[in-house]
Amino acid sequence: MSRVVVTGRVPDAAIEKLRAEHEVDAWTGSESIGREELLRRVAGADAVVSLLTERIDAELLDAAGPRLKVVANVAVGYDNIDVPACTERRIVATNTPGVLTEATADIAFGLILMATRRLGEGERLIRAGQPWKWGMFFLLGSSLQSKTLGVVGMGGIGQATARRAKAFGMEIVYQSRSEIDPAIAAELGARRVDLDELLAVSDVVSLHCPYGPATHHLIGAEQLAAMKSSAYLVNTARGPIIDEAALAAALSDGVIAGAGLDVFEREPQVHPALLDLENVVLVPHLGSATVETRTAMAMLAADNALAVLSGEQPPAPIN
Numbered sequence: 068m069s070r071v072v073v074t075g076r077v078p079d080a081a082i083e084k085l086r087a088e089h090e091v092d093a094w095t096g097s098e099s100i101g102r103e104e105l106l107r108r109v110a111g112a113d114a115v116v117s118l119l120t121e122r123i124d125a126e127l128l129d130a131a132g133p134r135l136k137v138v139a140n141v142a143v144g145y146d147n148i149d150v151p152a153c154t155e156r157r158i159v160a161t162n163t164p165g166v167l168t169e170a171t172a173d174i175a176f177g178l179i180l181m182a183t184r185r186l187g188e189g190e191r192l193i194r195a196g197q198p199w200k201w202g203m204f205f206l207l208g209s210s211l212q213s214k215t216l217g218v219v220g221m222g223g224i225g226q227a228t229a230r231r232a233k234a235f236g237m238e239i240v241y242q243s244r245s246e247i248d249p250a251i252a253a254e255l256g257a258r259r260v261d262l263d264e265l266l267a268v269s270d271v272v273s274l275h276c277p278y279g280p281a282t283h284h285l286i287g288a289e290q291l292a293a294m295k296s297s298a299y300l301v302n303t304a305r306g307p308i309i310d311e312a313a314l315a316a317a318l319s320d321g322v323i324a325g326a327g328l329d330v331f332e333r334e335p336q337v338h339p340a341l342l343d344l345e346n347v348v349l350v351p352h353l354g355s356a357t358v359e360t361r362t363a364m365a366m367l368a369a370d371n372a373l374a375v376l377s378g379e380q381p382p383a384p385i386n
């Protein structure tokens with residue numbers, strides 16, 4: 068029997084699955100586990116099931132010690148894990164791709180609709196008790212039909228967002244490290260372009276690339292200035308892909324029309340300048356936040372950990 072440390076609350080089904088085979092030490096506090104407590108608990112662990120709020124770095128891997136075989140992240144993004152440090156120690160790192168694709172694309176599209184149709188503004192106005200009535204020019208937004216969506220990072224979530232956009236009558240361009248399956252590109256009518264062209268032609272830009280040194284501040288003042296002044300920017304990937312201060316300035320100066328953000332540069336902090344702006348929709352990292360999706364993510368993370376502990380290939384290895 069191995070010892071599995073779970074760094075935060077996850078659905079019971081995953082804990083039960085792990086507990087059927089191993090001793091499980093799961094943090095159940097309503098607040099995130101503190102760093103000191105985490106370092107103490109991982110000592111001697113064979114597996115760590117981690118949430119994206121926990122930094123899994125060399126210090127933590129060393130605190131865990133030589134028994135540690137697997138770090139199973141309950142997230143598709145793994146910028147919280149120092150993967151080379153895992154690889155050096157022959158520790159398998161895993162993530163949860165696939166199971167959160169549709170839920171995250173739903174939130175991306177929700178943000179696109181909220182930003183372009185000014186739904187947040189309308190809601191705030193009603194809740195503030197302000198007088199209003201239907202008017203020909205009242206809270207006019209921007210239509211999606213025949214507009215262009217630019218998808219930055221055309222993996223599963225980018226493709227799922229593009230499918231939704233196509234159903235809304237949008238044209239699709241994308242920028243991606245690699246060409247996508249030609250059959251999918253044909254079905255979506257999606258054209259691969261470089262980032263400069265994408266920024267210039269898109270009416271909505273949606274970010275779906277992983278975060279790392281190559282994508283830090285991928286969208287800064289220069290890129291925002293290259294977008295149409297009528298365009299919108301949506302981020303459901305990772306906050307630091309956007310220079311948040313530059314975005315706040317661009318939104319306030321009319322460089323772009325609006326934005327929708329599910330992720331932030333210094334989560335859970337939000338740049339204070341964004342809070343005062345009407346033309347940005349702010350939601351608290353809800354991309355995968357459905358009961359079904361979170362359960363599937365936790366079960367996949369458990370399957371990843373269990374596979375490595377029994378000497379098998381996990382379903383979703385990173386390294």
Ligand code: GLV
Pocket residue numbers: 119141142143144145167354355
């Ligand atoms: C959520 O942000 C994830 O990466 O799964």
